[in-house]
Amino acid sequence: MNIMHRNDLKKITILSLSMFAILGLAGCNDSSDSKSKNVKSEQKVETAPLNGKFIPIYEVARTNENRVEENLWRSRKLLEDYTAEMNSFVNIPVDIKVVAKECKEANAFYDSETQTIELCYELGAEERKMFTEAGDSGDILDTELYQSAVGTLFHEAGHALIDVLDLKITGREEDVADQLAAYILTYNDEDKDYLLTVSDTYSLAAKRAKTLDDLPFYDSHSLDAQRAVNFLCYVYGSDTKNFQYLISDDLLNKERSEECEHEYNQIVEAWDFLLAPYFKK
Incomplete structure (x- = not known):
C-alpha cells in the first residue's frame, strides 16, 4: 500500500484556486470590512503551522482472543505503515494518535476531544x-483481516481530517469518511483489493440481519449492505474496464x-479540492 499524490489533479486544483483568488480580488474594488476579514482569514489558513503527525500506539491486549488480533496487526506493521503513509500524504496542525486497544466492544472511532483514532x-x-x-482460513484470512483494518483506519482518517482541518462538507460525515477511504485506496491499482475486502466485510455483516429490527435505520452510518455496494461502485467507477465483472445481481446492480464513474469522479474532485492546501509537497 502506497499513497501517492494525484499530482496532476492537485496542481490543477491549486492553480484553479489561485486564479479564482486573483480574479476575485482584481474584479472587485469594494474594501468593506467583510471582504477584509475574508482575506485575513485566508491568509491565516495559509500561514498556520502544520507540524502535526500521526503517531502509532499499540496497547497490550489482555484476552487470548484479542491477543490474536494484536499479534496480527503488530506482525503486519499495521499502524506503523498507516501512520507513515498519512504523514507522507497530508499536513496536519496537531498530532493524531492512532491507538490499537481493547475497547470491550467491536468498534473503531475517532475521538475529537483527544484527537485520537482508536481501533479495537x-x-x-x-x-x-x-x-x-x-x-476462509490461513494466510487468506489474515490478509482479509489486515486489509479490512486498513480500510477502517482510512475511514477514521476522514473523521480526523474533517475535524483538525475544519473541512466543510455536505452530507453525512460517515458517508464522506467512507469516500475518503475510497479516494485513497483507489489511487494505486494494487490497493483496490483493499476496498473489495472492505465491501466483503460489510456484505458479511449485512447477512447477519434476519429481520427489519436488525437494521439500524436510525444510525448515522449507511446500512451495511449499502456500504458494501457503495465501495464496489467506487472501485468500478475508478476503472470500468477492469472491474466490469463486479456488475451482477449479487454484487453491483x-x-x-x-x-x-460519475460518483467516483465527484469524490476525487471534492477531496482534491478540500485537501489541496494541505498536500505534502
Whole structure:
C-alpha cells in the first residue's frame, strides 16, 4: 500500500484556486470590512503551522482472543505503515494518535476531544469470526483481516481530517469518511483489493440481519449492505474496464453501475479540492 499524490489533479486544483483568488480580488474594488476579514482569514489558513503527525500506539491486549488480533496487526506493521503513509500524504496542525486497544466492544472511532483514532482488537476478532464462518482460513484470512483494518483506519482518517482541518462538507460525515477511504485506496491499482475486502466485510455483516429490527435505520452510518455496494461502485467507477465483472445481481446492480464513474469522479474532485492546501509537497 502506497499513497501517492494525484499530482496532476492537485496542481490543477491549486492553480484553479489561485486564479479564482486573483480574479476575485482584481474584479472587485469594494474594501468593506467583510471582504477584509475574508482575506485575513485566508491568509491565516495559509500561514498556520502544520507540524502535526500521526503517531502509532499499540496497547497490550489482555484476552487470548484479542491477543490474536494484536499479534496480527503488530506482525503486519499495521499502524506503523498507516501512520507513515498519512504523514507522507497530508499536513496536519496537531498530532493524531492512532491507538490499537481493547475497547470491550467491536468498534473503531475517532475521538475529537483527544484527537485520537482508536481501533479495537474486538473489531478484528468479530471480523475473524465472520470470515471464518464464510470458509476462509490461513494466510487468506489474515490478509482479509489486515486489509479490512486498513480500510477502517482510512475511514477514521476522514473523521480526523474533517475535524483538525475544519473541512466543510455536505452530507453525512460517515458517508464522506467512507469516500475518503475510497479516494485513497483507489489511487494505486494494487490497493483496490483493499476496498473489495472492505465491501466483503460489510456484505458479511449485512447477512447477519434476519429481520427489519436488525437494521439500524436510525444510525448515522449507511446500512451495511449499502456500504458494501457503495465501495464496489467506487472501485468500478475508478476503472470500468477492469472491474466490469463486479456488475451482477449479487454484487453491483447494473442500474447503479451506470452512475459509478460519475460518483467516483465527484469524490476525487471534492477531496482534491478540500485537501489541496494541505498536500505534502
